[in-house]
Amino acid sequence: MTRIISALLLALAASFAQAADPAPLKIADNAPDRHIVVPGDTLWGISAKFLSEPWRWPEIWRMNQDQIKNPHRIYPGDVIVLDRDANGKPLLRVAGNNKLQPKIYSEALEQTIPSIPPNVIEPFISEPLIVEDITVQNGARIVAMQEERVFLGPGDTAFVAGAGDRPQQENWQVYRPAKPLRDPQTKEILGHEAFYLGTVKQVQPGEPGVFVVATAKQEIGRGDRLLPAARPQLVNYVPRRPEIDIDARVASVYGGVGTAGRNSVITLNRGSRDGLEVGHVLALHRNRSDSFRDDLTEKTVTLDLPQQRYGLVFVFRTFDRVSYALVLNSAGAVNINDALRQP
Structure with missing residues (x-):
């Protein structure tokens, strides 16, 4: 299944340029000049070191152009370099064939780098x-x-x-x-x-x-x-921002627990009929209210507080009215009824 996830990721690369966000790529604060790939790395994680919007990693890898045509042919020990093209746009490339780990160590690690943590979502791909x-x-x-x-x-x-x-x-x-x-x-x-x-x-x-x-x-x-039992649905994990307005909520946390965190799977109350697709990246927003006693009226007042963005999720499976998403990062616990919108 890991091989399926990695191999099929590139299926949408040819058409990605037309669907990409036209806004310029933003380099992350304190982005390094290079990164040495280590076991456990993912394309999302590597790109997050360089980009403030890591879901746009197909752009910085130049999957649809002449740079790294297949970023999954990256192995532990490879050196990833932040560079710029002739127009000054950022790109990532592998620094030749240089590896900084000992040869015997790197040859023992023949697994390529996946896009997102596959072990978390594999059970959800083939199980309806x-x-x-x-x-x-x-x-x-x-x-x-x-x-x-x-x-x-x-x-x-x-x-x-x-x-x-x-x-x-x-x-x-x-x-x-x-x-x-x-x-x-x-x-x-x-x-x-x-x-x-x-x-x-x-x-x-x-x-x-x-x-x-x-x-x-x-x-x-x-x-x-x-x-x-149906055959596993073969999907293309190309991350992208939804092109339509999405207003979703966290409906449940898989496993019956009350809150979620990084690498947890959550269920959203929106599905394919609402425009959600596999690969969509959504921003998590805290949805909460607070109550206080008004000294003037001596009554308890409840206020809906402004929503605060605190994380990102990656939609990896959709049904008609609900979707499953992987929590990629969160500054705090993910709660039921928290809001999700375009990042």
Whole structure:
């Protein structure tokens, strides 16, 4: 999956010049003249050292021109140099073939540099997390298990009702019945967020059908639901600012916790029907109010405080009415109902 994320990043590079923000690139305060690539670096992180707007890294890497055509061909030990073209515009380039780590060390690290931390979002690419309630609640379900099993793990057998006759569908994904996901502003149900448990393979059709557990993130049991496994959606992680006005809110923090931080996954109350796309970068704004006692009226007054920007998120998967985003940086905790707009 990491290879997919890296390889497909360049698919939109040819058309990036037309969609790029026309404003001049702004060099970050105290930007270095060069950076030595180390294990764990990402293109976003490297670009953030040089740019005040790191989501515009395809521009400074000149992905659509003659500089670094494939920035993923960068390895630990490479030296990245901040330079300028004939027109004085900033660009990044690799300083020849020079590496500052010992040769034996650099050769042992053949992994290229990804765009954003892939280990955080990989599970969200192939697992459909927002589902129709009726699909999960009334779909295929585990009705019995092999003898002497209270819960199932890899290699165990499950008997499933409602899977139907699908001769071409061998692989299925297992979920706990979904919980409603509500809009923090309107309280409307936007969809249902299913809790992913693992995968099973059908070995014998019928009613019930016979399935074997292939993978399990958590224990699988009677009553858990099944959905046909789809092929992972191949996406292009080219960061960009939305071209339309976006007014979104944090609807939930994945995992059921109340607040999020850097590298956390959050759910937004806007989706593809609202114009959000994979690769959009949004700015987080604190959305809060405060109350005080007015000495003149002797009444408690509640004021909505001006929103304060405190972080950035990267949209990496969209559904019709909701989206998933990765928190790239934040000066403080990310809370439900915080606002998101164009950076």
